[in-house]
Amino acid sequence: MKILVSVGEEINEDDEVIKMESMKMENPIYAPASGKVTEIMVQENKEVEADDLLLVIEAAD
């Protein structure tokens, strides 16, 4: 897994925020909303489970 954003960064909806490797394929994870990244809950190259929280976005108004 590769994290493509950093805390404090402003992002737009549908920006690619994380690249996750699964089944030998890189799967892009896109932002569900625009806003500011306030917290990143995962570490690069660590495994995650389904439904794990990956990062927190403070939605823009």
Add this chain to the structure above:
Amino acid sequence: MLEAFVNGFSGLIAGFLHLQAANVIMIMVGGALLYLGIKKDFEPLLLVPIGFGCILVNIPLADLMEPHGFLRTIYDAGIMTELFPLLIFIGIGAMTDFSPVLENPLTFLLGAAGQFGIFLTLALALALGFSKLDAVSIGIIGACDGPTAIYVTSQYAPHLLGAVSVAAYSYMSLVPIIQPPIMRFLTTEKERTVVMKTSRKSVSKTTRLLFPLIITVVGGLIAPKGLPLLGTIMLGNLMLESGAVERLTKASANEIANVVTLLLGISIGATMDGKVFLQTQTLIILGLGFIAICLDTACGVLLGKVLYLTSNGKVNPLIGAAGISAFPMSARVVMKEGQKYNKKNYLLMHAMGANAAGQIGSVIAAAVMLSVLKGMGII
């Protein structure tokens, strides 16, 4: 003395003098397969030995496929005895996690729909005048599974082995190009954007252990002629799931599978002698194989649409395309295609269910077909 020297040296150009146009063409075909494997990364593990075997067998006077030739020895030992595809199957079983299917048994249906191409192509080949046994071997390209195709063809139409296996393996690697247009043609944009919920049902260890045993016994009783295929893939899977024989599981999935892939590839290449391979029949077989895989995809997606309707729009019909045996390529295609229309759509694990079901489906379809044909007295 001088004459003896001249005669001796003329031996060095005998190979060139015996080279026929068919051999030259096939050496170029071998070169093209090597190019696709090495430069384009299309199934290199198979295309490199196949391409090289093809070049070897088309060099005149070496007699590599004559009795006692080294390629003939490998071919007789592993292809004619059906051992190579079966050993590969143990490895496939040892590599494949069937839990996405067990989590959502509905995907079994998609894995079955993805096999329809086999039967439609069989009918088409019969209509085109191929003999019954040849038609069976051509239809099996629709299983989209190299070892299954080689197993069936080596038994019933060994003279078609080169054409059938080259078709099976090349179309498998072309899945990312063949499938998307069919998927788009058969679905509406609304259907393609359906987001499927993730389920976190876990499958118990007992279920995962019982699954290969039950499939082997029940499947074997229904289709005894296909038991070698089913039995080997399920033995591999039982070893994987039991966790008790890690060394055997690893050896089957790695060392044994690698060695056998090399020997299998080179023996398949060895069947591509210009005299046998360069016939219109080969082109027709390549064409029919292409149709088979298109039909598999279409049937899978159409069943996906039925599930979309019956589930009130909860199933994305695109996952139907993954009901074939090209694993996990086909599931990746579905994931990518779904994300093209809705970036927040992650269909991968649903498609993996259909894909794993397609893996079993192709083996069961081949087994059932062999047993039905046996019952009809055709084989």
